[in-house]
Amino acid sequence: MEKLMVKGGRPLMGQVEISGAKNSAVALIPATLLADDGLTVIENLPAIQDVRIYKEILEDLGAKVEHAGDEMTVDASQLENVMMPNGKVKKLRASYYLMGALLGRFGEAVIGLPGGCDLGPRPIDQHIKGFEALGAHVAQEEGAICLRAARLRGARIYLDVVSVGATINIMLAAVRAEGQTVIENAAKEPEIIDVATLLSSMGARITGAGTDVIRIQGMPRLSGCRHSIIPDRIEAGTYMIAAAGTRGSITLNQVIPKHLEPVSAKLREMGAIIRESGESVLVQGTDYYRGVDVKTLPYPGFPTDLQQPFTALLTGAEGTSMVTDNIYSSRFRHVGELCRMGADIRVDGRTAVIRGATPLYGAEVKATDLRAAASMVVAGLMARGVTEMAGVEHIDRGYEHLEEKLKQLGAEVWREHSYQRV
Numbered sequence: 460m461e462k463l464m465v466k467g468g469r470p471l472m473g474q475v476e477i478s479g480a481k482n483s484a485v486a487l488i489p490a491t492l493l494a495d496d497g498l499t500v501i502e503n504l505p506a507i508q509d510v511r512i513y514k515e516i517l518e519d520l521g522a523k524v525e526h527a528g529d530e531m532t533v534d535a536s537q538l539e540n541v542m543m544p545n546g547k548v549k550k551l552r553a554s555y556y557l558m559g560a561l562l563g564r565f566g567e568a569v570i571g572l573p574g575g576c577d578l579g580p581r582p583i584d585q586h587i588k589g590f591e592a593l594g595a596h597v598a599q600e601e602g603a604i605c606l607r608a609a610r611l612r613g614a615r616i617y618l619d620v621v622s623v624g625a626t627i628n629i630m631l632a633a634v635r636a637e638g639q640t641v642i643e644n645a646a647k648e649p650e651i652i653d654v655a656t657l658l659s660s661m662g663a664r665i666t667g668a669g670t671d672v673i674r675i676q677g678m679p680r681l682s683g684c685r686h687s688i689i690p691d692r693i694e695a696g697t698y699m700i701a702a703a704g705t706r707g708s709i710t711l712n713q714v715i716p717k718h719l720e721p722v723s724a725k726l727r728e729m730g731a732i733i734r735e736s737g738e739s740v741l742v743q744g745t746d747y748y749r750g751v752d753v754k755t756l757p758y759p760g761f762p763t764d765l766q767q768p769f770t771a772l773l774t775g776a777e778g779t780s781m782v783t784d785n786i787y788s789s790r791f792r793h794v795g796e797l798c799r800m801g802a803d804i805r806v807d808g809r810t811a812v813i814r815g816a817t818p819l820y821g822a823e824v825k826a827t828d829l830r831a832a833a834s835m836v837v838a839g840l841m842a843r844g845v846t847e848m849a850g851v852e853h854i855d856r857g858y859e860h861l862e863e864k865l866k867q868l869g870a871e872v873w874r875e876h877s878y879q880r881v
C-alpha cells in the first residue's frame with residue numbers, strides 16, 4: 460500500500476505554477492469526439508489520473524490520440540460507437556460526458572453509470588431530462604444508460620437544480636441538434652465557459668455561457684481546433700489554503716484571480732493577506748486567524764470542492780466556525796480523520812462546527828475522496844510531527860505533481876510503500 464507522508468510545521472514559501480483545470484480537462488477531452496474532421500489539440504492538460512483514463516477511453520472508441528507533455532491531439536474522424544457499460548467509465552465521474560458527446564455524434568450511446576468521489580447521492584436525472592427534451596429515448600439497463608435518438612432537435616430546458624455536469628452534457632448533445640437549444644438555470648462555472656469556447660472554436664454557435672441562460676445553435680458538422688485549458692481554481696485554492704494554514708507566503712502563477720475570489724474573500728475575512736496582480740496571487744499567512752462561516756454554493760459562491768481543505772484550515776482559527784455544504788449532503792468523511800489529528804469538529808446535518816484554535820499533530824489517516832485527501836495534506840502541513848495518509852490514489856486523480864510542487868515550496872512530503880502481510 461502506498462502512503463503519502465507529510466512532515467508538518469514548515470511555512471510554505473516561494474512560487475507555484477498552477478496546472479490546467481481538472482474539471483475542464485475531463486469535459487474538453489470527450490468534447491473532441493464531436494469533431495467529424497480535423498485534429499483537436501488541447502493544451503495545458505494537467506498530468507492527472509482522470510486525464511490518463513480518458514485518453515484510454517478515447518482510444519477504446521477508435522480515436523487516434525497523441526499525448527505528450529501537457530498537450531493532447533485527438534483525431535476523432537474514424538470514431539466508432541462502442542458500447543461502454545462497464546470498465547473504465549466507472550473510474551471517474553466525468554465519464555458521463557460520453558453520453559452527451561456520443562449522442563451528439565452518433566445519435567446513440569450506451570454508457571455505464573459514472574464513478575468519481577463518493578460524496579453521498581449524485582444523481583444524473585437532470586442530464587437525462589435534458590437528453591429526453593432533445594428527443595432521445597433514455598433507458599437504464601443493468602447499471603448503464605442507453606440513449607437513442609432518431610433525430611436530435613433543439614429544445615428549451617429548465618434545470619431543476621444548478622448542475623455543472625448536466626449543463627455541459629446538454630451542451631455537448633445540443634451542438635449537433637437541429638435548431639436552437641436554450642438551457643435555463645444553467646450552471647455558471649468557469650469550466651462551462653471553457654467548454655463553450657472549445658465548442659465554438661469547433662464551429663458551434665453558443666451564447667450566454669457563464670450566465671444562467673445558454674443558447675446553442677446546433678450544427679450538422681464540427682471540425683478540430685486548438686484550445687488551451689483554463690487554470691485549475693480548485694488546485695490554486697488548495698495551495699492558497701495550505702499557505703495560509705502554515706503561516707507561509709507564496710505566489711501562485713498562471714491563475715485567473717477572479718476565479719479565486721470566493722476563497723480569497725474568506726481567507727481575508729480570517730485575517731490572511733491576499734494580493735492579486737495580473738495572472739498571479741500572493742497569499743501571506745498571519746499569526747492570528749478568526750473563525751468564519753462558510754457556505755458552499757454554485758459558482759460564484761464558495762466551491763464545495765474547497766470545503767474540505769478549508770475545514771482543515773479553520774482548525775487553526777480562534778472561535779467557532781461553521782462550514783455548511785449546500786451542494787453535497789455528506790461531504791464530511793474527512794472530519795473524523797481531522798479529529799484524529801487533534802481537531803475539534805462536530806458534524807450536524809450539512810454543517811461542520813469547528814472549534815479552534817486546536818494544535819494539530821501528525822497521525823495515521825485515510826483519505827476516502829479527492830478533496831478529503833487535500834484536507835489531510837493541508838492538516839498534515841499545519842501539524843506537528845508526521846502524518847501518514849493512505850488513499851493516495853485519490854490525490855492522483857486531481858492534483859498534478861503534488862509532492863514536487865509542495866517540496867518546491869519547502870514542505871517535507873514523500874511517498875512510502877508498505878507491504879501488507881497476507
Ligand SMILES: CC(=O)N[C@H]1[C@@H](OP(=O)(O)OP(=O)(O)OC[C@H]2O[C@@H](n3ccc(=O)[nH]c3=O)[C@H](O)[C@@H]2O)O[C@H](CO)[C@@H](O)[C@@H]1O
Nearest residue numbers: 482552553580581582583584585586620622623624625786
Ligand atoms: C467532473 C466535475 O466537473 N465534477 C464537479 C462537478 O460535479 P457534478 O457535475 O457531478 O456536480 P453537479 O453540479 O451536477 O451537482 C450539483 C448538485 O446537483 C445535484 N444534481 C446534479 C445533477 C443531476 O442530474 N441531479 C442532481 O440532483 C447533485 O447531487 C449536487 O447536489 O460539479 C461539482 C459541483 O461544483 C463539483 O463538486 C465536482 O468537482
Ligand SMILES: C=C(OP(=O)(O)O)C(=O)O
Nearest residue numbers: 552553575576764829830
Ligand atoms: C468531486 C470532485 O471530482 P469528481 O466530480 O470528478 O468526483 C472534485 O474534483 O472535487
